[in-house]
Amino acid sequence: MRAVAVSISGLSYSSFADCNPRFLLNLFSSTYRGVVENREFFEPIKVWQIILRRTPFEDLLSKGIQLSNIPLSNPTYGRPSTDMFKISLKEELELLLKAVNDYSDKYVVLFSVNAYERDLKNKKNACEGLRLIDSYLEAVFEIVDNYAFFSPYGFDGTKYEPYGVYISSMPRPSEEETIKLDQILDIVLSLKI
Amino acid sequence: MQELIECLSFEELEEFIESSEYAVVDFWAPWCAPCHILHRILQSVAPAYSKINFGRINTQNYPEAAEKYEIYGLPTLLLFRNGHVVDRIVGVVSKNYLVESLNRLIQ
Numbered sequence: 001m002r003a004v005a006v007s008i009s010g011l012s013y014s015s016f017a018d019c020n021p022r023f024l025l026n027l028f029s030s031t032y033r034g035v036v037e038n039r040e041f042f043e044p045i046k047v048w049q050i051i052l053r054r055t056p057f058e059d060l061l062s063k064g065i066q067l068s069n070i071p072l073s074n075p076t077y078g079r080p081s082t083d084m085f086k087i088s089l090k091e092e093l094e095l096l097l098k099a100v101n102d103y104s105d106k107y108v109v110l111f112s113v114n115a116y117e118r119d120l121k122n123k124k125n126a127c128e129g130l131r132l133i134d135s136y137l138e139a140v141f142e143i144v145d146n147y148a149f150f151s152p153y154g155f156d157g158t159k160y161e162p163y164g165v166y167i168s169s170m171p172r173p174s175e176e177e178t179i180k181l182d183q184i185l186d187i188v189l190s191l192k193i
Numbered sequence: 194m195q196e197l198i199e200c201l202s203f204e205e206l207e208e209f210i211e212s213s214e215y216a217v218v219d220f221w222a223p224w225c226a227p228c229h230i231l232h233r234i235l236q237s238v239a240p241a242y243s244k245i246n247f248g249r250i251n252t253q254n255y256p257e258a259a260e261k262y263e264i265y266g267l268p269t270l271l272l273f274r275n276g277h278v279v280d281r282i283v284g285v286v287s288k289n290y291l292v293e294s295l296n297r298l299i300q
Binding site for chain 1: 223226229231
């Protein structure tokens with residue numbers, strides 16, 4: 001059973017409307033979906049402390065989670081680890097694909113894509129970035145059995161949005177509630193089942 | 194993007210509809226993913242329709258609004274002319290579909 005959870009910082013449903021990402025919209029229409037709600041935390045370190053609930057990294061590994069490119073530090077934490085100020089979005093997505101190939105048969109790969117938000121802040125074209133993400137997530141989807149694609153918040157190039165995306169192969173107990181950051185770890189663990 | 198869509202409470206909703214020759218109200222909830230997509234589409238077309246007042250109401254906070262206007266699915270847009278519902282759009286629709294509906298509303 002191969003499983004992956006991919007966080008894409010800054011990805012929002014607004015960008016779905018603006019950019020029409022083909023694969024993600026198809027997936028959105030055909031599987032479990034939701035909304036991550038986060039009104040307070042937009043700083044990567046704080047966001048990831050909450051998502052991981054300050055669990056020691058060794059404990060996460062022993063629970064079956066391989067952390068990958070987590071922006072708790074720079075270089076990022078986990079395998080792979082990158083310089084998040086220098087790596088391009090395409091290079092980061094290539095590493096996502098490699099991490100899924102290398103680790104997802106043994107662990108749930110929890111990978112953070114950080115360059116999309118950084119590029120938006122640098123005024124790069126949101127739709128070009130999303131098209132790239134869309135194609136790589138489709139490639140990831142082809143490899144794994146279970147997946148969760150989510151964002152801890154949205155970002156539209158100028159301001160943060162309190163709602164992030166959530167698309168997953170696994171149902172949630174409360175579909176009519178938003179997902180909070182501290183619930184994400186349980187969702188990641190559930191992907192291994 | 195300038196926010197032209199007024200956030201309404203249940204108490205404000207009636208007044209909003211009654212005082213508008215043309216009004217569009219977006220019934221939504223935070224947990225509803227398609228609602229966020231439709232909201233963006235609505236935001237993108239609203240500036241072209243100065244004759245229409247746009248509002249949105251969170252049905253999680255105001256379930257009585259959903260009950261009163263018989264909202265059975267989210268998102269739902271209700272299009273009002275002189276206080277009366279003249280069209281109802283359920284689910285996410287394309288920008289073109291929405292534009293056609295808004296054009297019909299103000300014809």
